[in-house]
Amino acid sequence: MNLIIGISGASGALYGKSFLKHLVTHQPGASALIISDAALKVYNQEYGTKITSREEYLEQVLEQTGNTVHSFTLYHPSDYAARPASGSARYDAMVIVPCSMKTLAGIRHGLASSLMERAADVCLKEKRPLILVPRETPFNEFQLENMHALSRAGVVIAPASPGFYQHPRNLEDLGRFMTGRIFNLLKIEHSLFQPWEGLS
Ligand SMILES: Cc1cc2nc3c(=O)[nH]c(=O)nc-3n(C[C@H](O)[C@H](O)[C@H](O)COP(=O)(O)O)c2cc1C
Incomplete structure (x- = not known):
C-alpha cells in the first residue's frame, strides 16, 4: 500500500505519531510523508522536545518500533514539484492526521498552497x-x-475523538484507538483494540 500522509499543526501530535508507528509494523508499503512547519512546533510543544528537522521527527517517532515493513519518503511542504503533486503518480489513498482547520479550509477551497493541500486536491x-x-x-x-462540503465531496472526516468504552489506560491507548479507526477505513488488518461485541 502506498499512501500520502500529511501531519499538520493541529493539537494531537500523538495521533500522527501513533499512525506512523503502527503503519510501519502493520502494512507493507512505501508512503510519501509531508510534515508542516506547524506540525513540528506542535510536536515540540506537546512532547517537550526541540526537534528542528523532519528527519529528526521521523527518527524520534519511529524509535523502538519493531519489525518495520513500511518505509517513508519525506517531502517538504513547499516542494510543489514533488511526486505527490501529480495525478500521474499512483497512490492508494491520503490521510492527514491530525488535520488543522487551516489545511482543511485550504483543501475545501482548492487553494493548493502547500504540497499537502495540492496532494489532497x-x-x-x-x-x-x-x-x-x-x-x-x-x-x-x-x-x-x-x-x-468536504464530506459531500467524498472525503472521510474522522475527528480525533477516541471512544472511552474501551477503557483507555494512557495516551498510547488513545492513539491506538484512533489509528485502529483509520486502519479500518483503509482496510488494514490490526488488533489495536477489541471490536465492540455488544453489551449482552
Ligand atoms: C500548540 C498549538 C496547538 C494548536 N492546536 C490546533 C488545533 O487543535 N487545531 C487547529 O486547527 N489548529 C491548531 N493550531 C494552529 C495551527 O498550528 C495553525 O493554524 C497553523 O497555521 C496550521 O498550519 P498547517 O495546517 O500548515 O500545519 C495550534 C497551534 C499550536 C502552536
Missing part, C-alpha cells in the same frame, strides 16, 4: 480516498461548513 480529482482527522473545539460555522 489531486486525490479529490483522481477520486482516491482522502481521510482527514481534524482536531479543534469548539468548531465555528465556517469550519463546520468546510467539513460538510
Whole structure:
C-alpha cells in the first residue's frame, strides 16, 4: 500500500505519531510523508522536545518500533514539484492526521498552497480516498461548513475523538484507538483494540 500522509499543526501530535508507528509494523508499503512547519512546533510543544528537522521527527517517532515493513519518503511542504503533486503518480489513498482547520479550509477551497493541500486536491480529482482527522473545539460555522462540503465531496472526516468504552489506560491507548479507526477505513488488518461485541 502506498499512501500520502500529511501531519499538520493541529493539537494531537500523538495521533500522527501513533499512525506512523503502527503503519510501519502493520502494512507493507512505501508512503510519501509531508510534515508542516506547524506540525513540528506542535510536536515540540506537546512532547517537550526541540526537534528542528523532519528527519529528526521521523527518527524520534519511529524509535523502538519493531519489525518495520513500511518505509517513508519525506517531502517538504513547499516542494510543489514533488511526486505527490501529480495525478500521474499512483497512490492508494491520503490521510492527514491530525488535520488543522487551516489545511482543511485550504483543501475545501482548492487553494493548493502547500504540497499537502495540492496532494489532497489531486486525490479529490483522481477520486482516491482522502481521510482527514481534524482536531479543534469548539468548531465555528465556517469550519463546520468546510467539513460538510468536504464530506459531500467524498472525503472521510474522522475527528480525533477516541471512544472511552474501551477503557483507555494512557495516551498510547488513545492513539491506538484512533489509528485502529483509520486502519479500518483503509482496510488494514490490526488488533489495536477489541471490536465492540455488544453489551449482552
Ligand atoms: C500548540 C498549538 C496547538 C494548536 N492546536 C490546533 C488545533 O487543535 N487545531 C487547529 O486547527 N489548529 C491548531 N493550531 C494552529 C495551527 O498550528 C495553525 O493554524 C497553523 O497555521 C496550521 O498550519 P498547517 O495546517 O500548515 O500545519 C495550534 C497551534 C499550536 C502552536
